[in-house]
Amino acid sequence: MTHASRLAAVRNSMAQQGLDAFIVPHDDEHLGEYIPPHAERLDWISGFNGSAGAAVLLADKAAVFVDGRYTVQVRHQCDPALFSFHHLIADPYLDWLSAELTAGSRVGFDPRLHSHHWHQRAEARLAASNITLVPVTANLIDLHWHDQPVPDCRPALLLDQEYSGQHSEAKRNRLADTLAADRVDAQLLTQAEPINWLLNIRGRDIDCLPVVLSFALLHQNGEVQLFADTDKFEDLDLTAHCGQGVALLPIGELETALQTLGEQGARVQLDPHTANAWSTLMLSQAGAELVFAEDPCMLPKACKNPVEVNGSRAAHLRDGAAVCRFLAWLDRRTAEPHPEQEDEGTLADQLAAFRRQNPEFVEPSFNTISALGPNAAMCHYHHDNGTPRALGQDAIYLVDSGGQYLDGTTDITRTVAVGQPDDEMRKLFTLVLRGHIDLACARFPAGTGGQQLDALARMPLWQQGYNFDHGTGHGVGHYLSVHEGPQRISPKGSMVPLTTGMIVSNEPGYYREDGFGIRCENLQVVQPAHTRGDIPVFEFETLTFVPFDARLLDLDWLEPKHVQWLNNYHKAVWEKISPQLSGSDLTWLEQATRPL
Known part of the structure; x- marks a missing residue:
């Protein structure tokens, strides 16, 4: 059709x-x-x-x-x-x-x-x-989508405490105590990431998002009813993994469970921004008392525990080595007589191949944005949407990619020279990187939200009359969604305070339609800053270690503090990544991390 x-x-x-x-x-x-x-x-x-x-x-x-x-x-x-x-x-x-x-x-x-x-x-x-x-009872699209795909049924994974850092029972009891204090009988959980975090389970229901799609009811006594495709848990002992009080039920039984709560006159809490209207209509029509509050899993999920932070550090070092191998390979390819034999698709495939060499690698954390020239002006461009653009005709290349590992989730963007960038491109790249550095260096008092920090990354662009139309940073999960809340850094972003263990991206950019695109992205974890003052202060610890392309820099647009940060960063990249490289890849890294 x-x-x-x-x-x-x-x-x-x-x-x-x-x-x-x-x-x-x-x-x-x-x-x-x-x-x-x-x-x-x-x-x-x-x-x-x-x-x-x-x-x-x-x-x-x-x-x-x-x-x-x-x-x-x-x-x-x-x-x-x-x-x-x-x-x-x-x-x-x-x-x-x-x-x-x-x-x-x-x-x-x-x-x-x-x-x-x-x-x-x-x-x-x-x-x-x-x-x-x-x-409507039946979705009007589904009535006519005759070749609509059938939902996948891939096995669930029980995530060991070696990776999660905390047993499901401890998480459930912690949240149940809050429900009891608020006289809430049950919490309806509707989004996959909080449910998977709460039960320390993962799945493959959606490409790049390692979750089991499900609903759950967390009761005041800490017990959970998990509504999912039960075939995904065949041969898995959910009770042994999660502890007592977790019941696995077919997803079709959710409606009956909601009606039962309504008939009991239960106080049921749900997040009005994430619970669908069908569930609230079902509960209220059945007689339940609705209590509206933010999903109680979101904040503790966002504040990674020490095991999760250490796992994320390790995942980023493996991932950084894979990206460095790719960038070294790319430089060698662009130096060859006919680089146009590569295109955005083959470049993305090559990067994926380097990541797959890691035995801990599970899958990408999102579809790689592999964009040459004008295609990079589309922030979420994907080469499969048209004919992939060939290498050899553009000055710069933007690649935004990431990986899912059992111990962490990565997300990195690098903009690199693949031709001869002009002075304006170099100026704009430098302004973007300067904003990235200014945000990376931020120290801020407890209670600061991402919205208050957003301008730091934009200021160098603003001062020259430029901007970018997306948020500066999003939260990142732990072997979960590469985009998570409630934390983010954006002009209209969250005022939820950034605090210990939260992972956020730092990714200012610039995009010129039909011209080119630039983005510089690392992931950072919020940590307490050691100061001599009298208030608690936080700072960012960088997790991503891959060089920025010095060929795109115009040093006239950097202050000495920015040059010092970049030299220190590249020194750290060399120290952390070089033990994983050899041969021409190691030679490339040595050149890419030389001090300015």
Whole structure:
């Protein structure tokens, strides 16, 4: 089916159900950032396959809404004859719907794919224009997606305490004590990462995200009902791993469990931003008392314990050696007579091959962004979306990649010279790296949130009239999601205080449409700073050790303190990575880490 015929089919179902509009988010029922192939409904209807966005279908028009990361990509992937394009933040689709529809219109939505918070806000926003929000029982995309993929059933993994650092029973009892203190009977957990963290389990349900997709109910006594595909746990002793009080149930029994809680008049706590509207409607209609609060797993999951931090350090050293081998190989290839025999795809494959040489490597932590020239201006570009661009015609190359290891998750971006960068490219790269260094050097008092630090990374660009339209840093999990909350560094970021054990990225960038892209990214872990003052202060410990490309530097745009930081960093890279390299790779590293 073409996208035009798909739109026609869904519109026919809309008409049959008396709907004037239908909303298609990029979400599954767990409302996480990453979704399995069978949930890629936004891609099926529009062609856009970015990690965030929504489509809104009307009887005579349709629109796709994306954030700043995807404003270029969406125009490449979607047919402008079928869809108009809008900024998800600057032009919210609820406002667009209110303007496009007349009073009395009916807007369909799948309550499993939207949060309770969204449902409450959307219902009120549309009601102000006398528009009704209508839940559908069967998703209108699924009615017509006849070759929709079947969910995978790959075995679960029980993560040993050697890696997790804390037994599930201790985690569950800690959270249960809080529930008891707040007179909460049960906590509904809906996102995969918190559940997998709580039970020290992992899975392969989604590429690059090592989780078992599931729901869970944590009860006041510390017992857990885990709702998942039970076949994934065949031959695994969950009780021996998690301790007493963990019951594994088919995912289809969640509805009955919620109804039972409602019939008991239980006080059930859930996060309104991550629990889907279906679950809250089910609970409230059954008679439960709803208590709204942030997912209690999120903060302790974000604050890595010493075992997790040490594991992350080790994973980054192995990963750094793999990336260095790749960059050394890349320099050798670009020096050969016909480097165009390589393209973005073969470059990404070669980097993956170096990572796979590590026996501890499990899988990538996300789809590698391997981008030459103008393709690097798309922040979340992927070479499979078109014809991979060949090496040999561009001055710079951006590669953003990462790995999942049993002891940690990595994420690194390097921008390197593969041709002859001009003076403006070198200036902009230096400004980006300067912002990276300024953030890496930050010391901040207890209670500081990422939003307060974001400007440090942007200031060198701002002062010259430049900026970038994405957050400076995101939280990173421990053998979990490469994007985790509640911590992040962003202009509209979290005010959750950055504290010991939180891992965040530091990745300022610059992007010129149809020109080039630049990003410099390391991961950092928050640690107490040793000062002589009278207040607690934190700082960042760098976890990533791979050289930055000195060929892209313009030293006129660096102060002596930045040069000193870079020299110290490159000295540390040499000391930590050189024992893992040999031959021409070692020679490359020696040259790449020479002092400025």
